[in-house]
Structure formats: C-alpha cells, structure tokens
Amino acid sequence: MDAIVLLKEDHKTVEKLFKQFEKAGEDAYDEKRKLVDQMIEELTAHTYIEEEIFYPAVRAEAPDVSEHVLESVEEHHVVVWMLSELKDLDPRDERFDAKVTVLMENVRHHVEEEENEWFPEVRKAMGRNRLQELSDQMAKAKGKAPDEPLAVPSAKQ
Ligand SMILES: [Fe+2]
Ligand SMILES: [Fe+2]
Numbered sequence: 001m002d003a004i005v006l007l008k009e010d011h012k013t014v015e016k017l018f019k020q021f022e023k024a025g026e027d028a029y030d031e032k033r034k035l036v037d038q039m040i041e042e043l044t045a046h047t048y049i050e051e052e053i054f055y056p057a058v059r060a061e062a063p064d065v066s067e068h069v070l071e072s073v074e075e076h077h078v079v080v081w082m083l084s085e086l087k088d089l090d091p092r093d094e095r096f097d098a099k100v101t102v103l104m105e106n107v108r109h110h111v112e113e114e115e116n117e118w119f120p121e122v123r124k125a126m127g128r129n130r131l132q133e134l135s136d137q138m139a140k141a142k143g144k145a146p147d148e149p150l151a152v153p154s155a156k157q
Contacts, residue, residue, distance in 0.1 A: 002131035003054055004119050006138055010046045011111045014039065018104045029091040036091070036100060040083045043107065044152060045145035047076045049138040051153045057134055062125035068118040075110045076154040079103065083149035 021035045055069050082103045089096050123131065149155065 001135045001139075002128060003134035003138060004123055004131060006135045007046070007050065007054065007119075008115060010042065011115065014042050014046070014107065015111075017042065018108075021100060021104070026097070032091045032096070032100075036086050039100075039103070040087055040149060041147065043079060043083055044147065044149045045142055047080060047149075047152045047154065048145040049141045051076065052141055053134060053137050057130075058122050058126075061130070062122050065118050065121050065125070068113070072110065072114065073154045073157065075106065076152065077157060079106055079110070080149040080152045080155045082106070084155075087149070 017035050017039050021032060021039075024031045024035065051073065055073065059066050059069050082099060086096075086099055086103065089099065126134075146152065
C-alpha cells in the first residue's frame, strides 16, 4: 500500500456513498440520514489524515506542489464546516438535499484536483518507499481521527 493508493481508496468509498445518496428516494429520510452520517465519518477521518500527515510531508518534500496543498486546505475548510452543519440538520429540512448536493460538488471538484492535478507530481517527487512509509503513518492516524468535523485542523484556520 502506498499513501496515494490509500487516499484514492478513501475517495472511492466516499463516491459510492454519494451515488447511493443520489439514488435514494426523496422521502427516504432514514436512509439519507444514515448515508450522510457515513459521509461525515469518512470525510472527517480522510481530511484529518491528509492534514496531519500527507499535506505537511508534501509541502516539505515536494515544495513545487505547495500552492496546490494550500488551495486544498481551503477546500477542506469549506467541506468540514458543511459537514458540521449537516450533522445537526434534519433530513426533512428543505435545505438538507441542497446542502448535500453542494457538499458533493465541492468534494468531487477537490478529489479531481488531487488525483489529476497534483498527486502525480507528488508520486514523482517522493517515490515509492516514502509513500509506503506515509501510508503506514496514515493508517495508524486513522484510528485516532476525530468524529467531530470541526476538530480537523483546517476548520479553525
Ligand atoms: Fe483532500
Ligand atoms: Fe483526498
């Protein structure tokens, strides 16, 4: 396993939840609540391990990618605040589906930039062994990830 493969697997897990949400009936409130709770859990843990381990390593060891990382942190900031709002929003609220739709647009845009615009540069700059080390660190950090989206560092930056 290497760090980029691990992160892409998380992205796939989240995309599956998005697709299930899009397929859920408008009145499937329990199902939509459950899916959004899973999105909150997955995305909170994912943004946490990226911000605690992957992004700082990339800034230090692949400085040419720094601007992409800074932009990514700003995108995380918006995403974790949306997650914290969704945590307490009733799926029957007229704003619920709209908020999830905008969350999905933001995350898809973010994932597309990570995977296509800068992860390939990181792979070139950091190499296989280093990416394997980072993958181990991230897998461990996942166990310590917070449940609360606003506990992710970018929330307060
Ligand atoms: Fe990210
Ligand atoms: Fe990511």
